[in-house]
Amino acid sequence: MATAILSLSSTSPLTRPTPSSPFKGNVGNLKSNPSQIQFLRLKLDNFRRERKQLVVVNKAAARTQALISSENNVRFRLDNLGPQPGSRKKGKRKGRGIAAGQGNSCGFGMRGQKSRSGPGIRRGFEGGQMPLYRRIPKLRGIAGGMRAGVPKYLPVNLKDIEAAGFQEGDEVSLDTLKSKGLINPSGRERKLPLKILGDGELSVKLNIKARAFSEQAKEKLEALGCSLTVLPGRKKWVKPSVAKNLARADEYFAKKRAAAAAAEATNATEPASA
Numbered sequence: 001m002a003t004a005i006l007s008l009s010s011t012s013p014l015t016r017p018t019p020s021s022p023f024k025g026n027v028g029n030l031k032s033n034p035s036q037i038q039f040l041r042l043k044l045d046n047f048r049r050e051r052k053q054l055v056v057v058n059k060a061a062a063r064t065q066a067l068i069s070s071e072n073n074v075r076f077r078l079d080n081l082g083p084q085p086g087s088r089k090k091g092k093r094k095g096r097g098i099a100a101g102q103g104n105s106c107g108f109g110m111r112g113q114k115s116r117s118g119p120g121i122r123r124g125f126e127g128g129q130m131p132l133y134r135r136i137p138k139l140r141g142i143a144g145g146m147r148a149g150v151p152k153y154l155p156v157n158l159k160d161i162e163a164a165g166f167q168e169g170d171e172v173s174l175d176t177l178k179s180k181g182l183i184n185p186s187g188r189e190r191k192l193p194l195k196i197l198g199d200g201e202l203s204v205k206l207n208i209k210a211r212a213f214s215e216q217a218k219e220k221l222e223a224l225g226c227s228l229t230v231l232p233g234r235k236k237w238v239k240p241s242v243a244k245n246l247a248r249a250d251e252y253f254a255k256k257r258a259a260a261a262a263a264e265a266t267n268a269t270e271p272a273s274a
Helices: 002-011 034-052 059-073 158-164 174-180 187-191 215-224 240-273
Strands: 154-157 194-197 207-210 227-230
Touching: 154 158, 158 194, 158 215, 194 207, 194 215, 215 227
Parallel strands: 154 194, 207 227
Antiparallel strands: none
16 A cells, blocks of 8 residues: 555656646756747746736627627528617606606606696796797898798899890790799799899890789880780689688679769760760
8 A cells, every 4th residue: 555655656746837848858858958948938928928818808799799690590580580689778667666766756856837747838938037039139021030021023124034135026934034044943932923123124025924013114015015914823722601702792893893884884975965
C-alpha cells in the first residue's frame, strides 16, 4: 500500500501549468535563452488580455437576428404572423389600484375643473381673463376673415389683351387667355370668372366673352366695334320649396310688367287718335 502511494506521488507530482509552446522536449534540459523567454512572456500576456475582454451583446438585436434567421427558413402563415418585438406596448391600466401607477385619481389630480367628468374647458379659455385671441390686434379684410376682401373675378386689362397678340375676329375667353399664358389661375382662382378692365387701348375687333365688364372697358370696346358677351353666373343652390316660390314671384312680376307696358302703349295711342 505504501509502495503504491509512493509510486502515485512519484508519477503525478503537483506542478504549475505552463503556457503552451512549440517545444516538445523536457523543459528541465532547456538552457536559459533570452529570446525564448521573451516569446513565452508575450504569449502569456496575450492570453491574459483575451480573457479580460468583455463582449457586450444587445439582447434585442440578438433576438431580432435570431427571428430573422428563423424566418428565413419558416414560411409565413396565419398561425405564425405577429408584430415586431418592441412595436407594441401595453396601455396604462387606470383605476386599478395604487400599485398600477394610475390607480387613485387616474392622473387627473385631486380637485378642480379638469378632474371632473364632462367636456372640460373650451378651447382658448384662460380662466376668465382676456384670452389671447382677443388681446391681439384685429386684421382687416381677407386677413381677418372678412368676405369683403376676397376677390370675386379674374381681372384682365385691355393692354394685356393687346400685348397677347390676338388677331382680328378672335375670341377672348378664359380658355384662350390661359392658352396664351396671360393668366395662370391656381387654387381658389380657378373657379373665379373673368372680368375685363379698361386700362389701355385695343386696336383690333375681338369677340370677348366674360362675366363682367367695367364701364370704361365697355365704352372703349363698343366704340371699337367689338362683340361683347356677358356670361351668366353660377346660381346659388336653394331649397326646392324656395326655388318654387321664387319662380312664382318671377311669373307674377312678369305679368305685372307686361300689363304696365300694355297700359302705357294704350295711353300713348289715345292722344294720337284724338
